[in-house]
Amino acid sequence: MDRIGVVDTMFARYDMGSEAVDELSSCPGFGTRFETVRRTVPGFKDLGVAAKKLIQEEGCKAVVALGMPGRAPIDKACAHEASQGIMLAQLMTNTHVLEVFVHEDESDDPEILAAVCRDRSRKHARNAYWLLYEPDQLVRRAGQGVRQGFTDAGPVLTADRA
Amino acid sequence: MDRIGVVDTMFARYDMGSEAVDELSSCPGFGTRFETVRRTVPGFKDLGVAAKKLIQEEGCKAVVALGMPGRAPIDKACAHEASQGIMLAQLMTNTHVLEVFVHEDESDDPEILAAVCRDRSRKHARNAYWLLYEPDQLVRRAGQGVRQGFTDAGPVLTADRA
Amino acid sequence: MDRIGVVDTMFARYDMGSEAVDELSSCPGFGTRFETVRRTVPGFKDLGVAAKKLIQEEGCKAVVALGMPGRAPIDKACAHEASQGIMLAQLMTNTHVLEVFVHEDESDDPEILAAVCRDRSRKHARNAYWLLYEPDQLVRRAGQGVRQGFTDAGPVLTADRA
Amino acid sequence: MDRIGVVDTMFARYDMGSEAVDELSSCPGFGTRFETVRRTVPGFKDLGVAAKKLIQEEGCKAVVALGMPGRAPIDKACAHEASQGIMLAQLMTNTHVLEVFVHEDESDDPEILAAVCRDRSRKHARNAYWLLYEPDQLVRRAGQGVRQGFTDAGPVLTADRA
Amino acid sequence: MDRIGVVDTMFARYDMGSEAVDELSSCPGFGTRFETVRRTVPGFKDLGVAAKKLIQEEGCKAVVALGMPGRAPIDKACAHEASQGIMLAQLMTNTHVLEVFVHEDESDDPEILAAVCRDRSRKHARNAYWLLYEPDQLVRRAGQGVRQGFTDAGPVLTADRA
Numbered sequence: 001m002d003r004i005g006v007v008d009t010m011f012a013r014y015d016m017g018s019e020a021v022d023e024l025s026s027c028p029g030f031g032t033r034f035e036t037v038r039r040t041v042p043g044f045k046d047l048g049v050a051a052k053k054l055i056q057e058e059g060c061k062a063v064v065a066l067g068m069p070g071r072a073p074i075d076k077a078c079a080h081e082a083s084q085g086i087m088l089a090q091l092m093t094n095t096h097v098l099e100v101f102v103h104e105d106e107s108d109d110p111e112i113l114a115a116v117c118r119d120r121s122r123k124h125a126r127n128a129y130w131l132l133y134e135p136d137q138l139v140r141r142a143g144q145g146v147r148q149g150f151t152d153a154g155p156v157l158t159a160d161r162a
Numbered sequence: 163m164d165r166i167g168v169v170d171t172m173f174a175r176y177d178m179g180s181e182a183v184d185e186l187s188s189c190p191g192f193g194t195r196f197e198t199v200r201r202t203v204p205g206f207k208d209l210g211v212a213a214k215k216l217i218q219e220e221g222c223k224a225v226v227a228l229g230m231p232g233r234a235p236i237d238k239a240c241a242h243e244a245s246q247g248i249m250l251a252q253l254m255t256n257t258h259v260l261e262v263f264v265h266e267d268e269s270d271d272p273e274i275l276a277a278v279c280r281d282r283s284r285k286h287a288r289n290a291y292w293l294l295y296e297p298d299q300l301v302r303r304a305g306q307g308v309r310q311g312f313t314d315a316g317p318v319l320t321a322d323r324a
Numbered sequence: 325m326d327r328i329g330v331v332d333t334m335f336a337r338y339d340m341g342s343e344a345v346d347e348l349s350s351c352p353g354f355g356t357r358f359e360t361v362r363r364t365v366p367g368f369k370d371l372g373v374a375a376k377k378l379i380q381e382e383g384c385k386a387v388v389a390l391g392m393p394g395r396a397p398i399d400k401a402c403a404h405e406a407s408q409g410i411m412l413a414q415l416m417t418n419t420h421v422l423e424v425f426v427h428e429d430e431s432d433d434p435e436i437l438a439a440v441c442r443d444r445s446r447k448h449a450r451n452a453y454w455l456l457y458e459p460d461q462l463v464r465r466a467g468q469g470v471r472q473g474f475t476d477a478g479p480v481l482t483a484d485r486a
Numbered sequence: 487m488d489r490i491g492v493v494d495t496m497f498a499r500y501d502m503g504s505e506a507v508d509e510l511s512s513c514p515g516f517g518t519r520f521e522t523v524r525r526t527v528p529g530f531k532d533l534g535v536a537a538k539k540l541i542q543e544e545g546c547k548a549v550v551a552l553g554m555p556g557r558a559p560i561d562k563a564c565a566h567e568a569s570q571g572i573m574l575a576q577l578m579t580n581t582h583v584l585e586v587f588v589h590e591d592e593s594d595d596p597e598i599l600a601a602v603c604r605d606r607s608r609k610h611a612r613n614a615y616w617l618l619y620e621p622d623q624l625v626r627r628a629g630q631g632v633r634q635g636f637t638d639a640g641p642v643l644t645a646d647r648a
Numbered sequence: 649m650d651r652i653g654v655v656d657t658m659f660a661r662y663d664m665g666s667e668a669v670d671e672l673s674s675c676p677g678f679g680t681r682f683e684t685v686r687r688t689v690p691g692f693k694d695l696g697v698a699a700k701k702l703i704q705e706e707g708c709k710a711v712v713a714l715g716m717p718g719r720a721p722i723d724k725a726c727a728h729e730a731s732q733g734i735m736l737a738q739l740m741t742n743t744h745v746l747e748v749f750v751h752e753d754e755s756d757d758p759e760i761l762a763a764v765c766r767d768r769s770r771k772h773a774r775n776a777y778w779l780l781y782e783p784d785q786l787v788r789r790a791g792q793g794v795r796q797g798f799t800d801a802g803p804v805l806t807a808d809r810a
Contacts, residue, residue: 008466013480015467040462042451042470045407045423049414056418068467070477074427077404080239083207085411087247090211091254092415094218099207103236110480117480127204138202142170143177143230146204153232156175156272156279242563245531249571252535253578256542261531265560289528300526304494305501305554308528315556318499318596318603332790337804339791364786366775366794369731369747373738380742392791394801398751401728409735416739434804441804566725569693573733576697577740580704585693589722613690624688628656629663629716632690639718642661642758642765 002034005054005063011043012068019121020064027129048085051097062128066100098124120149164196167216167225173205174230181283182226189291210247213259224290228262260286282311326358329378329387335367336392343445344388351453372409375421386452390424422448444473488520491540491549497529498554505607506550513615534571537583548614552586582617586610606635650682653702653711659691660716667769668712675777696733699745710776714748744779746772768797
């Protein structure tokens, strides 16, 4: 059976990992074609190596990596480093690792922030499934301004596509 | 038959991938000397590994990677990370991956933005073709201030070249 | 016997390495299941390669890397480079290296700064132990806003988790 | 016969590559001990992989990589990425790739800008030659504030060296 | 006999390499246990690959890499890239490369700047020696706020260590 990895952090202020795991469990083939493997690390700088271990030691064919950068300037620099680690993990393994970051300053309203966490975690979990099993779902939406967390931006020109 | 890869994103607000595929299909040797392979990924941070997979798993000899960074400061940081991934994909494979990014803030006019998307996507698709099959086209234009998306800047000195 | 590495710097203004070593010596299995190996390097840019050597030459299964970036802008840039080195050390070895940085400008009060050094060094030493021997401790705290150095931030929504 | 690579861009507004090739052709041993190989790529982000290909596929023992970053902030970010690619190309091949960047905002006067392009391209071409065949020329100038493009800065202390 | 590498630049405005070589020649075991190998490169972006070559082609067990970033903003970006190259050289070889950068804006007084160059070059040369042959010298100074170039900062708390 294939495996899809999910790794999140203790640092985040919303349990994004459980959302991703739950979404994947509702995708076609869950339990027959693929299963999920979950890990939690201290902070988002630990996500890169954790994702790489899920791929190379646990045999995951894709990974969803979730984190929540804080509001301070130093958090932005750290998020950049964390992203570089996730990027490297992908390039060293030829495997997609979907980065799901919700920045704490995306909203001052905890309800909205929680909703962003839920939506973005679930949509990227679905993207991981699509990348592995239904890539045409992605091609069909090419250039359509698709977003995760908030509503889609849509295409620049309304009548853009034939 | 050789293969040239094209990978774009759902995040972009213009279907840049189709422009690149269409341009390549008008280049000499299309269908006989080379064919195209298209992929779409969620966002531009997924382009690096997708390009590397096109090269190493699908046998592409060059890749055109297209994306559209948004207007927010965080989008600039992400674009930087996406670029680093594309850079690494090239260096790890000794294969050119032409980065085609149209920044959403290059114009406030959707018509102009769409025109930039079209022109830049097509010109870099043509550059990919040149790199593989007509490298002299590039040498001939060395230092000529050639641009994609907007008009050429031209050389610094008009009577520069002998 | 397993080994956990601890590497700190002469540049730091608090002996963070000793705190980490001491904390690890109070974890279950110390002296029977695992032992510690300590190194000190000049500055935090030397931590990355030192951590990698601890893993590949001394057989450490995890490393705690501790440093104290100064207050000047140049120190921030250097901290970024140091972090990238620690990130690379992890990805090149599939081994967790917990970065424990206390920025000198986190407090103007030396007593508070020392307390942050103690708390963060010890908590991340404990995290290293958890990653190796009790990973469920981490999963249990996923998304709970856990912090090191200062008090936990807690989850965004109080009644977030079922 | 040894080979020294020269790679420049269509984006640049001065034909820097021809200057470098011409300078190398005036160095001792040209045509007997070494020859030059020239390539042109679309923009400076393509220099890294092009240099690496010159080294690994064309057998070049050193490469001169020339580009001209534009005036906009985005150009600075791109120049940074281009530099990282050139850096990686060197480290992955144990071969010097001399980065010759002339920033378009170094002068508003086209004549001066062209002069900077000429001087910097030629001096770094000469440096490539020195690195391979006359390394003592470099040691002799250690710490002397040697510049390319503009006049030398000289040492901090006039009577510095014994 | 072991070898310790020293590499500096023509760009620097003080002969830092000679200071490092001289300091190493005064360390115990010079000429019997270890010797020095010196190289000079054009600028600090050439230090990374030069250090890696000293390690992998000349057999150096540690390297001291010295440079002097200028005052302009572009110099800061370049220093960052140079540092990343030195970082990579270390991680790809499991060998310490001590980065010794003196920023030209550390002082407006040439005498002070020269003194910083001397002190920092010599202290890091000594650190390279310690890393190889007397690592306990470093552990003994862990967290003591040791500096190179200027006076030590000392520990945060005077009575910090037992």
